Amino acid sequence: MKIVTVSGYKAHELGIFDQNHIAITYIKKALENRLRALCENGLEWVLISGQLGVELWAAEVVYTLKSEFSELKIAILTPYLQQESHWKEETQQYYQSITERADFIDSISKRPYEHPKQLMQKNQFLLQKSDGLLLFYDEENQGSPRYMFEIAKKMEYNREIELLLITAYDINEIIHEEQMLTAMDHENIDEN
Structure with missing residues (x-):
């Protein structure tokens, strides 16, 4: 797989309204494990649409991985022009800190938001340009990733794309591992 699209839940769909929320650490760890x-195995490009939440956290992970995998690149292909224009100033600044480090950035629709169809076109476009989709998604809690998941399932059935999921179970496993490591560290400190 040379090109993978990464997507998933928006931050507010996960109940995350602060960039310092502990859950982001675990989500980024799951993304890092899969992207690493x-x-x-030869990944060259990560594609995202720049949506708040999983996609921007994935960009942060890519920027970290670039120190180890210098050939890795990221493209941000927004669904329409100025998608961040109605966001809070703080959120716009965070978004800009992500986009200014991208290897490639462009908008799929060369117009500002006009219709939900632009979002559907974005999903289709990104998947057509990819060998795979890495999606943080749980069928029990559908949310916005459902639309990309449904397209990817059809494409996977036709062997056009590989679908890789990160689920709530995967995140819980990472939390459990981290808790075990923390407990072991405390035991080592107590022994000394």
Whole structure:
């Protein structure tokens, strides 16, 4: 897999309204684990649409992985022009800090938001340009990733794309591992 689209829930769909929320750490760790494995097998490009939440956290992970995998690149292909124009100033600044480091940035629709169809076109476009989709999604809690998931399922059935999911179970496993490591660290400190 040379090109993967990464997507998933928006921050507010996960009940995350602060960039310092502990859940972001675990989500980024899950993304890092999957992206690292893909990089070790020749991943060259990560595509995102720049949506708040999983996609921008994935960009942060890519920027970290670039120190280890210098050939890794990220493209931000927004669904329409100025998608951030109605966001809070603080959120716009965060978004800009992500976009200014991208290897490629463009808008799929060369117009500002006009219709939900632009979002559907974005999903289709990104998946057509990719070998795979890495999606943080749980069928029990559908939310906005459902639309991309449904397109990817059809494409996977036709062997046009590989669908890789990160689920709530995966996040819980990472939390459990982190808790075990923390407990072991405390035991080592107590022994000394």
